[in-house]
Amino acid sequence: MRSQSPFLSQKKRGGMMANHVLTQPKRRKYRQYDNKMGYLFLSPFIIGTVMLTLFPILYSFYLSFTEFNMVGTPSWIGMENYQEAFTNDPKFWDAMKVTFLYAGTGVPIRLVFALLIALVLNKVVEAAGIYRTLLYLPSIVGGSIGVAIMWRQLFGNDGAVNSILATFGLPTHAWLGDPNTAIWTLVVLYGWQFGSSMLIFLAGLRNIPTNYYEASAVDGASKLQQFFRITIPMLTPVILFNTVMQTIQGFMAFTPSFIITQGGPVNSTLLYILYMYRNAFEFFKMGYASALAWIMLVIIAIFTALIFKSSEYWVHYEDN
Amino acid sequence: MKKFFGFMLIFLFLLLAACSGDSDEETTPDATTDDVEQSNENQEETAEEGEEAITLRMSWWGSQNRHDMTNEIIELYEEQNPHVTIQTEFTGFDGYFEKMAAQASGNNLPDIMQQNFGEYVNQYASQDLLADLGPYVEEGTIDLEGVADTVIESGKVDGTLVGIPTGTNALVATYNPSAYEEAGIEPPTHDWTWDDFVDIATQYHEATGDYGTRLAEPGNMFDYYLREKGYSLFNEDSSGLGYDDDQVLTDYLAMNKDMIDAGVMPGYDVIQQVQGLEDELIVRGETPLDPTNWSNQVGTLEKTAGEPLEMVVLPGENNDQGMFLKPSMLWSIGKNSEHKEEAAKFINFFTNTVEVFEVIGSDRGVPIKPEVREALQPNLSEIDQKVYEYVNYVAENSSPADTNYPPAASEVLSHLEDIDEMVMYGQITPEEGAQQFREAAESVLAE
Structure with a gap:
């Protein structure tokens, strides 16, 4: 019951001020009151962000300059962790290479798939909702352990993929056991989870005015010309958005290599975040792991900036 | 109209506040200590015993x-x-x-x-x-x-x-006696040597086409191998490796690599697929011999295998020196x-x-x-x-366990596993592996 009075008194004041809303200074006050209410409503979110996101981020920045084994006190060692990563840790570079290969191939594959499926779905009129849901499903369950375990079974030595190959008399293969193929099973998994990009593409496609197509058809444009001259240019803002989001996600992938291959064989699927996790929770090198996290943050920031910078040349906004 | 909604909102808030006020006293136990304490206190009140719940x-x-x-x-x-x-x-x-x-x-x-x-x-x-x-x-x-x-x-x-x-444990080589009987091969005994290990595995492979033995992960096996040869993985103050001659690791890696190349032993492409004890090769009948289990695991192995398994100590002429009991x-x-x-x-x-x-x-x-x-x-x-x-036998035929594993041991062992994988996949030679392991391990231990 204690909370009753502040609400009421504020309400009263608000009500009074609403009568004088036309006079300038009072109006400013009215806005301030408005904000207070707004912050009050936002406070659970703000408190959560500050305590559960902002504080850990800043703390990890501090930790990245220390040696810290999770218990005890961190001891300051300056830039040593960063130095160690770049000059004295071959596994750091292995993990980098794997991650760049993974994101560099997985992201385009996912985007192309997402766009193609979205184009097809855009034409479907009947039961479009069902198709959309079905195609979106892999993405909902995508980050989950369940799908990763399923993938492990699918591509296992006695898994479904090999069984199917054997049925058709094709040679089977140790997909996850061969250092040359293991990473590609993870890339395929990444491509398969195209649902969220697809939905965004679909929304983008629906937003393209149909009269553009009608007008160009009258002028004799072919379907292919329409696709490259209307659909793609009109879709570029959405492509930009999806590229940025997916690139970030690709660099931060963890579950597939943790669950499906444990980074093996011979570290061929050692995604960067998995290596970071190992340093933190298996070798108890929290400081070093924090430094690795910040290095990845900078890399992602650079890539995002580059994509945005390049967008001046290829993204088309309708209003300019 | 606006006023009306305003009042509605306040009313809703009051309602919410009232509800949450009630439920405060029956917090559901959460992972945090505070909550656990809270639930303890509740049980204290309800416990019928005199003792504190x-x-x-x-x-x-x-x-x-x-x-x-x-x-x-x-x-x-x-x-x-x-x-x-x-x-x-x-x-x-x-x-x-x-x-x-x-x-x-x-x-x-x-x-x-x-x-x-x-x-x-x-x-x-x-x-x-x-x-x-x-x-x-x-x-x-x-x-x-x-x-x-x-x-x-x-x-x-x-x-x-x-x-x-919780109990006493020892490393053990587990084998399936009926598999050896069918193949007409003498199973291992407590006094087998490393040569016997390779021979028995090779013979079985040649007789049946199945794997003669499981590939042992190096963590336990190489540690034992060193002890059997009179060395240890870490030196006394764990500032470096406990053996000076890289030939020891070279020999160990070469022994396994040769067996993999001959098809006697599965490579990591097979081992990597094993998901826990219940899924072991010896349980699935794909090999009659698993050279490194812990004695407490044999019960689960036999239960899931569904047929009797036998136990011998690990191979080597000095296996009494290599074997040890540990908790x-x-x-x-x-x-x-x-x-x-x-x-x-x-x-x-x-x-x-x-x-x-x-x-x-x-x-x-x-x-x-x-x-x-x-x-x-x-x-x-x-x-x-x-x-x-078996544990009684080992108690009488073993030497004390090494207790000087440093905190960085898990990182050193992860390097050993990496190098073992690289050698078994043929990416580097056993000599290169042995050398690289020393470099990696000493760089970790020097920190």
Whole structure:
């Protein structure tokens, strides 16, 4: 019951001020009151962000300059962790290479798939909702352990993929056991989870005015010309958005290599975040792991900036 | 109209506030200590016993088999001690210590914690995270009367007793006698050499086409190999490796690599697919020989294999020098525990109660208390009988375990695993592997 009075008194004041809303200074006050209410409503979110996101981020920045084994006190060692990563840790570079290969191939594959499926779905009129849901499903369950375990079974030595190959008399293969193929099973998994990009593409496609197509058809444009001259240019803002989001996600992938291959064989699927996790929770090198996290943050920031910078040349906004 | 909505909002808020006010008193127990305490207090009020009702948190790793059996034991304890509720946290070995590390960092370790001998307990003890169990043993809360000194010693780190061994364990080579009989090959015996190991595996492969042996992961196997040759993995103050000549590792890697190339042994492409004990090659009948298990794992292996397995010590002319007994695991109490006394009582129950071992068998090793062993003797299952006999044999034919695993051991071993994989995949030669391991290990240990 204690909370009753502040609400009421504020309400009263608000009500009074609403009568004088036309006079300038009072109006400013009215806005301030408005904000207070707004912050009050936002406070659970703000408190959560500050305590559960902002504080850990800043703390990890501090930790990245220390040696810290999770218990005890961190001891300051300056830039040593960063130095160690770049000059004295071959596994750091292995993990980098794997991650760049993974994101560099997985992201385009996912985007192309997402766009193609979205184009097809855009034409479907009947039961479009069902198709959309079905195609979106892999993405909902995508980050989950369940799908990763399923993938492990699918591509296992006695898994479904090999069984199917054997049925058709094709040679089977140790997909996850061969250092040359293991990473590609993870890339395929990444491509398969195209649902969220697809939905965004679909929304983008629906937003393209149909009269553009009608007008160009009258002028004799072919379907292919329409696709490259209307659909793609009109879709570029959405492509930009999806590229940025997916690139970030690709660099931060963890579950597939943790669950499906444990980074093996011979570290061929050692995604960067998995290596970071190992340093933190298996070798108890929290400081070093924090430094690795910040290095990845900078890399992602650079890539995002580059994509945005390049967008001046290829993204088309309708209003300019 | 706006006013109306305003009032509606306030009304709603009041309603919400009123509701949440009520539910405050019946907070559902959460992972945080505060909440646990709160729920304890509630039980205190409702407990009919005179004793204070408490909740103990307990964690362990293991197979499904162990989870089931341990839960049964906990139920037994809760029946006998109605004021104690035990909250369990159990997982496979993978991920267990990651989880514990996070809890340690939050000063939130469980009251009763299954610890691992070697670098793990050394690390936790050096960080002062585990309670000193010495006083509880002295005052008799944990009764260790008659337990061999060497066994108690193995629960000490730097003179402080931080863990009570759950049982005694030894490395073991497990084989399937009927498979050898069918193939017409003599199975291994306690006095087999490394040459015999290669021969028996090769013969079996040639006779049947199946794998002659499982590829052993290097963590346990190479450690044993070094001991058998008179070395150790780490030097005395664990500032470097305990062997000087890289030829030792070269020989070890070459032995395995040759067998893989000959098809006698599976490579990592097969080993990597093994998901836990229940999925082992020997269980699936794909090989008759597994050169490195722990004696407490044989029960689960035999149970899932569905046919009798036999045990011999690991190969080598000096296998009495290589073999050692170690605590299968340790029971430790988190230093942050608020119910250390009660946790100690549970550990005492686990150590001294015959019924416990009737349930758990040899899954956590051979009981450390002589009375318990004797009481169990007549009713032992066939497999537990074999395990007891095996551990007895090793007790008389072994040398003390190495206790000097440094906290960085897990990182060194991860380098060893990487290099073993690279050699077995043929990416580097055994010589290169041996050299690279030394460089990597010494760089880690020098830190």
